[in-house]
Amino acid sequence: VSVDTHAPAHDAHGHHGPLQHQFDDLDQQRDANNLGMWLFLATEVMMFGGLFFAYSLYRWKFAAAFEWGSGHMDVRFGTLNTFILLASSFTVALAVHAAGEQRRRATAKFLFITLLFGIGFLVVKGFEWTHDWNIGLVPGLQWHYFDQHPAEAQALLDLGSGPHHVLMFFVIYFSMTGLHAIHMIVGLALVGYFILLANKGQFLNGNDQPVEILGLYWHLVDIIWIFLFPLLYLIAGFHPFGGGGGH
Amino acid sequence: MAQHPHERDHIDVERRPDPPEHLRPAGHGFEMHAEVTPTPHHTVSVAMYWKVFGWLMVLLVLTLVAAMFDLGWVNVPIALTIAGVKMFIVVLYFMHLKYSSFLIRGVAVAGFIWLAILFVFTLSDYLARDWVSTRVDPIRQGQPPQFSPLPDR
Secondary structure, eight states: OOOOTTOOGGGSSOTTSSSOTTSSSHHHHHHHHHHHHHHHHHHHHHHHHHHHHHHHHHHHHTHHHHHHHHHTSOHHHHHHHHHHHHHHHHHHHHHHHHHHTTOHHHHHHHHHHHHHHHHHHHHHHHHHHHHHHHHTEETTTEEOHHHHOHHHHHHHHHTTOOHHHHHHHHHHHHHHHHHHHHHHHHHHHHHHHHHHHHHTTTTOTTOOHHHHHHHHHHHHHHHHHHHHHHHHHSTTOOOTTTTOSOO | OOOOTTHHHHHHTOOOOOOOGGGSOOSSSOSOOTTSOOOTTOOSOHHHHHHHHHHHHHHHHHHHHHHTSOOGGGHHHHHHHHHHHHHHHIIIIISOGGGSOHHHHHHHHHHHHHHHHHHHHHHHHHHHTTTBOOSOOTTTTTSOOOBOSSOOO
């Protein structure tokens, strides 16, 4: 019998075990954790929902300007990022799976691949934003595109629209992709931290629930992009064989 | 002899280190390890994750192909339907909602119900605003309000 110097009788569910003392068993704890996370995700849906609503309303009001703005997005970048995020959702699901099977190295490996995908997404987004900055399509900070392209401004005015409507498209574009990118950065910080924890064996012995919760968050960020992609990139259509690639 | 309070933990919480490198099955690491007892909450297999990922890729290609054709107003419903299907399979399989309790499913749906309230109530206001002209037109003063067939875009 080993001598346990810090084990009073009332501490049967010790703080070092995966089961917290307020739960009967791991299944109950898992359900409670998942419920809490899903509640948080519901609030996230509502927060992004406000932006999706603003998008819908202004798109209805400023249809021509939104088509023009969307035509300026590079569908190839958007498609690449959609692929990256879907793939990262897949790898994070595999990480959750590996954690459930108590495979320390596989968990860390799939989390690491997820990290790389996530960084790749932000790099692609960075290229797109830099391009917008350079041509002057960043509202409030670098908005000089129509000063240099008066003919396009006139064409929009002839449609009953105008550069000020396009401005609204880009305000919403940067709000939505910006809030999404903030979520990505938070997610990446967590994934990086979890790689360290996974390597230390933190998620073994039935203690894999944090990975599952992290996975739920990551999937939500993926789902938001699933909707952002068609709404922002595909309004003006996809023209791979000429005519595409913006203006 | 009375059971030590930590006896149970010592059994449950036994460390299960990875086997040494040369004992591990060769390959990419996707295969199941037979020696590890799967935990009961595991309901989705790796094969199913691959299948789901494959379908997500198919849907991604599909949404691009659909965007190549100019179908007028039909483009948007098609793109959103495809996005919705993508979301559904992510939620059901990657996020395990298909195997979750009724309570958790309810919470997941609740977020979207609230979103629907936001959209329906607020849009019904905005879209209907221009149906009745409330502007006072000096020429038409005294005449009934103007009804326009479509909202003024």
